[in-house]
Structures are given as C-alpha cells and as structure tokens.
Amino acid sequence: MKSIKELMDLSGRTALVTGGAGYIGTAFCEALAEAGANIAVLDISEERTHEAAQAIEKRFNVKTMPLAIDLSDEAAVVASPERAAETLGGLDILVNCAAFVGTSNLSGWVTSFEQQSIETWRAALETNLTAPFALIQAATPFLRKSGHGSIVNIGSTYGVVGPDMSLYEGTAMGNPAAYAASKGGLTQLTRWLSTVLAPDIRVNSISPGGIARGQDEKFVERYEVRTPLKRMGKEEDMKGALLYLASDLSAYVTGQNLMVDGGWTAW
Known part of the structure; x- marks a missing residue:
C-alpha cells in the first residue's frame, strides 16, 4: 500500500494552470510545484506570466x-496543451483557474440586472466556460496518454447557490448574472466530462468562497x-484541495465539486 507521501508526489508530472499568475493561480502553481510537478503558467500578461x-x-x-495567452484567442488556447507537452515532456494535470471578473473595459458588469449588458455576458462566458471547454478538448489526448490524467476546474459558490445581494449594499461591489451562470456551467461541465472521459481522466472542481483582498x-x-468559520478565505486555503484533486490522493474520486468556502453553503 502506498504511503500518503507517495500518493501526493507529483515528481515527473506536468501541470498546465490557467490564470497561473493570479492570486489563486499562483497558490495553485506553488502547491503543485512543491509536490514536484513541472508547471506551465498560462495567463494574459506576458510580464506577470x-x-x-x-x-x-x-x-x-x-x-x-x-x-502568455488571451483566453479569447481560440487558436492560442487550443495550441497550448501541445506546446506545454512538447516543452515539459507531457501533460498530466490541467487546472482551469482563469476567470473573467470584470477587469476589462466592458461596461454592464457590476450594476443592476436590468443594466447588465449582453456584450459583457458573452465575454464572461467566453473566458469562464468556452475557453475551458476548448482547452480540455485540446488537452484530452495528452491527459489520456499520461496514465494520471486529472482536470480540476475552478468554480465558485455562486455557481452553486444564489447571491445574497444585501452583502453589497452601500459598496461599489456587485454580483453579475454572467459570473454565476458561467461558473455554474463549468461545474456541470465537470460532471459531464467526469463520466465521458473516464476511466482515463478524472475531472473534478473546486468552488472557493470569498477570498479576502481588501474589500x-x-x-x-x-x-x-x-x-460558519467567521472569516473570509485566503489563497493558501485552496492549496490542499487542489493538491488532493490533482494527485493520486484522489485516485478514486471524479465528478465532484469540493466546496472550500468556510461553510458558506452549509446553511
């Protein structure tokens, strides 16, 4: 029987992490690298990447x-798994962490439902749902070949439950419909893929709660x-969940959505 240390060891494996230069993405890259994995860091900013x-x-x-790839660039997205596999010697783990959170110049994001724009809705779904679909599709041959293929999609509590809009009263913050719909779609895509890509590739998701960033x-x-845990989350709170789902610690786990939310969705 393998030890816990052996099950979590990622030495010789390669992970591709989208949003890998962001807050949670950096934590994910660190967790995987600390376990021995080689890392392909995919993000939009060439300098930060x-x-x-x-x-x-x-x-x-x-x-x-x-x-350094814009997830709206379909050709670059679908080429990235092969590029990573050729450079780093294969592909074993795919983490879809990048998300559209309204940081573009598009309007109609953090506003009333009546004012939320279709253009911004489409941009959110393109990044949060269409890009992961295309990336997973392109990565599937390499993950099948791996023998340890694992996909981890990053959802959100708001892909599972509806928002409590009273949290945002009197602030500049909001909760757009497109974010919730795209993250909910990614969680359901996880379930769909878990049965379709089995038994060669495991597919799971993590749904983080709110992360403290000076709100x-x-x-x-x-x-x-x-x-229930009376605090907001930290990036490092996500590391253990990601390592569990990416490694052989979860070799008999697929189709699951792990809530890492301090108990937010428990009541």
Missing part, C-alpha cells in the same frame, strides 16, 4: 514554461457573520 514562471522554477527547482469593510463584516 514570465515573472511567475521564473519565481516558481527558482523556488521549487522544477521546470516551468510561461504561456469594503461593510462587505467583509457581513460576509464573515454569514460564514
């Missing part, structure tokens, strides 16, 4: 590859009161 890849390589002594104090206070 290269910096993240270099930092991971230096800190954990693994091979890395920066992939309005009124929002934070309301959020913490509504959370």
Whole structure:
C-alpha cells in the first residue's frame, strides 16, 4: 500500500494552470510545484506570466514554461496543451483557474440586472466556460496518454447557490448574472466530462468562497457573520484541495465539486 507521501508526489508530472499568475493561480502553481510537478503558467500578461514562471522554477527547482495567452484567442488556447507537452515532456494535470471578473473595459458588469449588458455576458462566458471547454478538448489526448490524467476546474459558490445581494449594499461591489451562470456551467461541465472521459481522466472542481483582498469593510463584516468559520478565505486555503484533486490522493474520486468556502453553503 502506498504511503500518503507517495500518493501526493507529483515528481515527473506536468501541470498546465490557467490564470497561473493570479492570486489563486499562483497558490495553485506553488502547491503543485512543491509536490514536484513541472508547471506551465498560462495567463494574459506576458510580464506577470514570465515573472511567475521564473519565481516558481527558482523556488521549487522544477521546470516551468510561461504561456502568455488571451483566453479569447481560440487558436492560442487550443495550441497550448501541445506546446506545454512538447516543452515539459507531457501533460498530466490541467487546472482551469482563469476567470473573467470584470477587469476589462466592458461596461454592464457590476450594476443592476436590468443594466447588465449582453456584450459583457458573452465575454464572461467566453473566458469562464468556452475557453475551458476548448482547452480540455485540446488537452484530452495528452491527459489520456499520461496514465494520471486529472482536470480540476475552478468554480465558485455562486455557481452553486444564489447571491445574497444585501452583502453589497452601500459598496461599489456587485454580483453579475454572467459570473454565476458561467461558473455554474463549468461545474456541470465537470460532471459531464467526469463520466465521458473516464476511466482515463478524472475531472473534478473546486468552488472557493470569498477570498479576502481588501474589500469594503461593510462587505467583509457581513460576509464573515454569514460564514460558519467567521472569516473570509485566503489563497493558501485552496492549496490542499487542489493538491488532493490533482494527485493520486484522489485516485478514486471524479465528478465532484469540493466546496472550500468556510461553510458558506452549509446553511
């Protein structure tokens, strides 16, 4: 029987992480690299992507590859698994972490439902749902060949439950329909793929709760009161969940959505 240390060991495996230079994406890259995986860091900013890849390589002594790609560029997206596999010697793990959160110049995002624009809706679904579909499709031959193929999609509590809009009253924050719909779609895509790609590839998802990043104090206070563990999440809270689903620790787990939300969705 393998030890826990052996089951979590990712030495010799390669992971492709979208949004890998972002807050949670960086934590994911660190967790996988610390377990021995080589990392392809995919993000939209060429500078941040290269910096993240270099930092991971230096800190954990693994091979890395920066992939500066806009997820709306279909050709670049579908080419990235092959590029990663050729450079890093295969592909074993795919983490779809990148998300559209309204950081573009599009309007109609954080506003009333009546004012939310179709253009922004389409942009959110393109990044949060269509790009993962295309990336998974392109990665499937490499993940099948791996013998340890694991896909981890990053959803959200708001892909599972409806929003409590009172949390946002008196703040500049909001909760757009497109974010919830795209994340809910990604969670259902996870379930669909888990049966279709089995037994060669396992497919699971993680749905994080709110992560503390200097939000309005009124929002934070309301959020913490509504959370059983009485705090917002941290990036490092996601590391264990990702390592579990990416490694052989979860070799008999597929089609699951792991809530990492401090108990937010438990009541």
